[in-house]
Amino acid sequence: MAYVEFKAIAKSFGNFVAVADLDLEIEQGEFFSLLGPSGCGKSTTLRMLAGFVKPTKGHINVHGRDVTALPPEARDIGIVFQNYAIFPHMTVFDNIAFGLVERKLSRPEIKKKVDAALAEVGMTGFEDRYERELSGGQKQRVALARVLVIEPEILLLDEPLSALDKKMREEMKFWIKNIQKSVGITTIYVTHDQSEALTMSDRIAVMDQGRVLQVGSPVEIYEQPASRFIAEFIGESNLLKCQVTTLDGSACSVNLGDVSIPGRLSSNASVEPGQDVALLVRPEMIRLRPIEANEPPKLQGTVSETIYQGSVVRYRIHAAGQEIMVEVANRPDLPRLNTGDNVATYWSAESGVVIP
Amino acid sequence: MADGKMSQPRSLSQHQFKWLLVVPLVAFFVLFFVIPVGLLFATSFNPAKVGQVALVSDLTFDNYIRFFSRSNYLMAAGRSILLASIVSVITLIVAYPMAFVIAKTENPARNTFLLILVLASMQLDMVIRLYGMMVILGDNGLINQILQELGLTDGPVALMYNFRGVVFGLVQFAIPFMVLTLVGVIKGIPSSLEEAARSLGASRRRAFMRVTLPASMPGILSGSLLVFALSISSYIVPALMGGFRVGVLPIHIYQQVAESARFQFGATIAVILFLISAAAVAIYLRLGNRKSGGLA
Numbered sequence: 001m002a003y004v005e006f007k008a009i010a011k012s013f014g015n016f017v018a019v020a021d022l023d024l025e026i027e028q029g030e031f032f033s034l035l036g037p038s039g040c041g042k043s044t045t046l047r048m049l050a051g052f053v054k055p056t057k058g059h060i061n062v063h064g065r066d067v068t069a070l071p072p073e074a075r076d077i078g079i080v081f082q083n084y085a086i087f088p089h090m091t092v093f094d095n096i097a098f099g100l101v102e103r104k105l106s107r108p109e110i111k112k113k114v115d116a117a118l119a120e121v122g123m124t125g126f127e128d129r130y131e132r133e134l135s136g137g138q139k140q141r142v143a144l145a146r147v148l149v150i151e152p153e154i155l156l157l158d159e160p161l162s163a164l165d166k167k168m169r170e171e172m173k174f175w176i177k178n179i180q181k182s183v184g185i186t187t188i189y190v191t192h193d194q195s196e197a198l199t200m201s202d203r204i205a206v207m208d209q210g211r212v213l214q215v216g217s218p219v220e221i222y223e224q225p226a227s228r229f230i231a232e233f234i235g236e237s238n239l240l241k242c243q244v245t246t247l248d249g250s251a252c253s254v255n256l257g258d259v260s261i262p263g264r265l266s267s268n269a270s271v272e273p274g275q276d277v278a279l280l281v282r283p284e285m286i287r288l289r290p291i292e293a294n295e296p297p298k299l300q301g302t303v304s305e306t307i308y309q310g311s312v313v314r315y316r317i318h319a320a321g322q323e324i325m326v327e328v329a330n331r332p333d334l335p336r337l338n339t340g341d342n343v344a345t346y347w348s349a350e351s352g353v354v355i356p
Numbered sequence: 357m358a359d360g361k362m363s364q365p366r367s368l369s370q371h372q373f374k375w376l377l378v379v380p381l382v383a384f385f386v387l388f389f390v391i392p393v394g395l396l397f398a399t400s401f402n403p404a405k406v407g408q409v410a411l412v413s414d415l416t417f418d419n420y421i422r423f424f425s426r427s428n429y430l431m432a433a434g435r436s437i438l439l440a441s442i443v444s445v446i447t448l449i450v451a452y453p454m455a456f457v458i459a460k461t462e463n464p465a466r467n468t469f470l471l472i473l474v475l476a477s478m479q480l481d482m483v484i485r486l487y488g489m490m491v492i493l494g495d496n497g498l499i500n501q502i503l504q505e506l507g508l509t510d511g512p513v514a515l516m517y518n519f520r521g522v523v524f525g526l527v528q529f530a531i532p533f534m535v536l537t538l539v540g541v542i543k544g545i546p547s548s549l550e551e552a553a554r555s556l557g558a559s560r561r562r563a564f565m566r567v568t569l570p571a572s573m574p575g576i577l578s579g580s581l582l583v584f585a586l587s588i589s590s591y592i593v594p595a596l597m598g599g600f601r602v603g604v605l606p607i608h609i610y611q612q613v614a615e616s617a618r619f620q621f622g623a624t625i626a627v628i629l630f631l632i633s634a635a636a637v638a639i640y641l642r643l644g645n646r647k648s649g650g651l652a
Contacts (some may be wrong), residue, residue, distance in 0.1 A: 087553075
């Protein structure tokens, strides 16, 4: 039995369906992300688990216990908010002690635990500060300490990095992941940022319009997206229009501008020969080479734009009536191409994913 | 660097233009508030002379000595402070729940309706509202009729022309100010604060007591300060609802100026009233800094 189970959960606000018939299972100790565009229902899902929103129908089980009807204070779930929700009238110490005071711990016990929590998040010495005297990253640390100190069963993180600047965000990504690993707490992370989800998660659920579209590891989600929406939402993608020619298990080949190209079928997808499909090729999976004489048939095209970005060079290739974006590492052993060059494109059969 | 130098002259003239915008208000304020009040305050240091209005060069502390050596004036000051304090507390208790409900009502139509309800009383002049209250609070008024009808009292209960009546009148007058101040502050408290408290183990009541209420302390302080200042300086309410029998400072000022024509002593009481209000502001600011982690 999974640690957290959403069973046929739905939530409507008036006529608006925020979450429709959602089933999810999250394992103990897992870092699980709900990823999707704003309004996809990920925050509502999180808030139902926290107990702030009552589901219209369905059940939520935690550790085998049905918590659907429990108020938030009876759920033993810690949450870190996007705005951190540091109590402005309390010092850092009193903020972190809040949950311990509610649990009626003795004064010395509280002091011991708060000190340990402060040390864990690297905020020793900040006990007497108020919220307005803290930077964004420090608020983040206090918010996390305040939750971890009560040792909840589940940690919920609601877009906790979106209020930070880019550099801080990169730093906190790894910091949060490390803390989560060392504490070993089951964590559910809500974000619209695919790079955060890919970096931090053990598994990701991609959501759109109140539904879960795909659940899988970051590698599965990135390399075998179940739909065009997921392929486009996560990472950058070339979705090339083509037709299926032959099919053999998950291996199949497609016809793209008179050239037959091998690919593999996306997970759980089913197609038939002759069907119009999309071939997903990530820009960094494609290699380019000037066309040589006696070339065996490959997808050929013309460089229509070159974009120099320092560590990588990006090329827009016009081929078979479509635009293909290619990203090449900026290395001396790779040929530098110019606008107007004719090129042949290559990618391994593994890197071409056929999506219905 | 070059950029900064280029834009400097323009930003300076924009700066000057901005100050130009406040000239009409400042001029009005100086002409009709600072100068008359300044003159009035200066008058308080002139010897009291019946019928004398103009400022003279003869300076004295006689008026202040008179104020502090007469028990009826000191009692009036105490009564004024007590009245304004009681009104502030009652108004806060009555207004907070309403302000809380309005702040938490997200439906814009319902929110506007509730605010209009609160502000409706401000559409009528104070005198008219007070005459309306008299109909209810008088010896033969609605409340006394009901009390006697129910057999709860034998004779009429004095609800008016006493301290109690002044409190009723001032609370009624102050409620919209308090509600408006509180709504703004309570609305500004993110709901995630209460949610964080709940998920940390606090019940709804505990979360309110430990987080929402303290977080609204800046509004509670500024709202009560506003109500205190409005109540202590009100003349019309003690005059009508107290029937001149509740001797607060504004009543004494009126009597000195309008009845005894002793401008200088009236001015002295006005200065003292002003100083009490200023002291209240100072105390509140201190309190605010301590109570709310410097939020006020």
